[in-house]
Amino acid sequence: MYVLQLDRLCPSRSETLRYLGHDGQDISGDLDCSISKCIGMIGRTARPRCVYDVFDVCQRDNGVLLGGSLLLRSLDVKRLLRDCKKAVLFAATLGGAIDNEIRLAQELDPAKAVILNAAAAALIEQQCDSIEAKLKKQLNAQSITRRFSCGYGDLPLEKQPELLRALDAQRKIGLSVSDGGIMLPKKSVTAIFGICDGADLSGSDADLCKIKCTQCQKTDCVFRRG
């Protein structure tokens, strides 16, 4: 497993607003200023880190086997990696300092806490996008599938500890998982994506199985798109 150097990014304002449930409401000067400050603070406080590894993909009846020993029993993952000989598993975190800032803000200024939380949620997604792009380039991949995480489709959250173990994530980037399946630091992600060199992905199953909001079972989610 390898540690990937990440760039310092600043959370996107529009994504932060989306996580806050913003839907065109007027934003006063004070609030606007507060949002900018929170975004800046998250950008400064984050210590983004990533560890990844590349595995050979073996198709199995009920899922895929990665690197000869990591079995993912998931038809969704199997479909995702149908055209892939190799897949990348990565884990990324923004570090624990952000969790501490949010918790302190919960006591002192709840409005600030929700904004910080939204900005951090936006930032970890941006980092994941950036990781995808970096790895695609570094691994000379022509095309890659969408990324897929525990808790999506039929890949249960219970698989999280095993994925983190396979990456030695606790030692490499300080990312651990509790008995209750919670990743700590909280603003962390594990994901898998396939490298599908040579295959034409347009319109293929790999494309179709992009997990979109429409496939998610939580139909009353305020962030639901589409």
Next chain:
Amino acid sequence: MKFADFIKNRSVFLDGGLGTVLQDKKLRPGENPQLLNLTDPQLITGIHEMYYAAGSDIVLTNTFGANRLKLPGDVSVESIVKAGVDCAKAAAAEFENKFVALDIGPLGQLLEPMGTLSFDEAYEMFKEQITVGAECGADVIYIETMTDLQEARAAVLAAKENSCLPVFCTMSFEQDMRTFTGCPISAMALTLTGLGCDAIGINCSLGPVEMLPMAEELTKWTNLPIIIKPNAGLPQLIDGKSRYSITVEQFCEAMAKIADLGVSLLGGCCGTTPEYIRMLTSMLKGKTPALREKAARCAVCSGSKTVEIDRVRIIGERINPTGKKLFQQALRENNIGYIVKQAAEQFDGGADILDINVGLPQIDEPKMMKRVVGAVQGVVNLPLQIDSSDIKAIEAGLRCFCGKAIVNSVNGSKESLEAVLPVVKKYGACVVGLTLDEKGIPKTAQERFDIAQRIYDRAVSVGIPPQDIIIDCLTLTSSAEQEIAYETLTALKMVKERLNVKTALGVSNISFGLPARERLNLTFFTLAMAHGLDLPIINPNVKSIVDAVYCFHQLKNIDRGSENYIERFSQEASAPAVPAKAEGKSIEYCIAKGLSEEAVQCCRELLKTVEPFELIQTRLMPCLDGIGEKFEKKQIFLPQLMQSATAAKAAFAEVREFMSRSSNDAQTGKKVILATVKGDVHDIGKSIVKAVLENYGFDVIDLGYNVPVETVVEAARENSVRLVGLSALMTTTLAGMEETIRALRDNNIDCKIVVGGAVLNPDYARQMGADYYAKDAQETARIAREFFGQA
């Protein structure tokens, strides 16, 4: 030769990477390498032999991850640890004067308060490894690659309390000189030195070049032998393969510089092989380690912050129930949220250290101390002062506090000295010595000094370093004992000059019973600083007091170039603070715009003519309803709702304050418990619900997050609470919610339960036995109002 004798005054060589050698032998991803102790012991023994032959004096057993959490369920810790020690001992037997270190790595889960694993659980798991390892004949307990100081503490205490072996402990730091959890080198050194480790240091993560400044930093904070065990440089991806960046020669060259700092225990971590150790030992063998300058800094720390007492440092006094009705009530109700907020506000006000006192009749003080210390650490990263007259409560606080604390206090009486000092020594804390004894507080400065001297001598004799002793000459009440009140300052000066220790004083006692207390406090405080006060125990939310500290530091040339002074006061000079003006604004407007100060002013104005209940019913409630409706109609969004909630809360607090002045009980009797369930630490949703419920006048008892089932049951029973709100974020933590609901039912607690959280829905809620499901904070408020019969 005995191990303890062997390591004295010489360079001692450890081994290099074990995993590195194993990985070359095709370990599969995620596979537990410790299993090889059983399946292929010859392989492991062979690697140890290679290191001994290369010159290692000590090798680490292959037991890094041999703990209950990391081993597969069907493999016992005992069997792996025993086999691991046996492998190393078999290798050592081939040589002379070679030693075996029982390797203890992290458990792989984060401890409370950042995570959910409790300190006691972690302790038990380490104890299990250590007991077997010591029985099997290891020479030293070697705790390594720790990134969470609290976990390192649990391991060190388990080692000290369950074996007689020396204890070594090293942690891993990143290039910003902190561990992943934010622990600086100074905090590691202060804490682990205090706990009585025999050697401490740094391993893994970086190469020897990057570790050089870290080793240097470490020498400034400890006098213990130092261990440096770096990787073979930084890992780099070359042709799709991970390689370490430096050669054997470069590694050894950098290690020689580290040895020149007086570092006496040297080895390698990931990427290093017997070849590295061979060259290292041939370069440095026989060299006596360089002498180090003695480190004697007075400092305290938390797991992520060190506070050096090299200037006036403010100890926040507000977490203390004495004379505070609301605080006492919060303690009785287990309302951790109330207490935690006090901690956050004092941090915000400028406190450097927080005093924690939870003593109240009919309260299990040790249990409460543990709970409060745990919760406060989850919100602020300040070092704590454990304040109690109950030695069991002191020990409970010290045990669970991650860092180096202050104990408040010991006094000159025989009984106190005998009870308190050994506990202070065991946990490596600082201690405040009060200049009183069996006969009470002496009148003269000389007599108080004599007691200070006695405390000092006794503390040093039990092994407490002089820099960890703090003397409090006791502030008297100037209205009652005017003729001797000034003696405190005289005594303070004597103590400072003759004993050269740090000093503390509870400042505000001086003005008790007099008008204009703040002015007398400030004057006394300023005088005290001039007489040598280092640690005022005061309210940091009184601005004039904190201002005085800035001024004092400027005048004493501690704040060089007036940097801090200018930063604090320059804005004030250019734009004098304009008091918020509510004139012409309605309370509805102020709340809608989130203007807390103005909302409070409006309230004050209104209360001159309107009854409090009428104000709530005719103005505040309709206003809140309007805001809630706007939120539901998406005319405002979450941050705006929260801003309004904060302003409304301030308004309500004003009304309640008014009511408490006119009656004894400002409580509404509508108590609601809120808790994020056991196993879950995501409580931002709960904090939103809390803010909204408090606005509607409910008395929220906030139990915090990762709340044990029995705490919820107890709090509901003891406070006769009829509505309990539980939150959990994830499918995997709903089990904790279900368990809590079941426990409430099994214990026949007469309450309704409302649940919420991202993955819940009405069906789930019903299946779990909850009475209500609330999709958001507004919904919870609606349910609560309906339940309590509010219109």
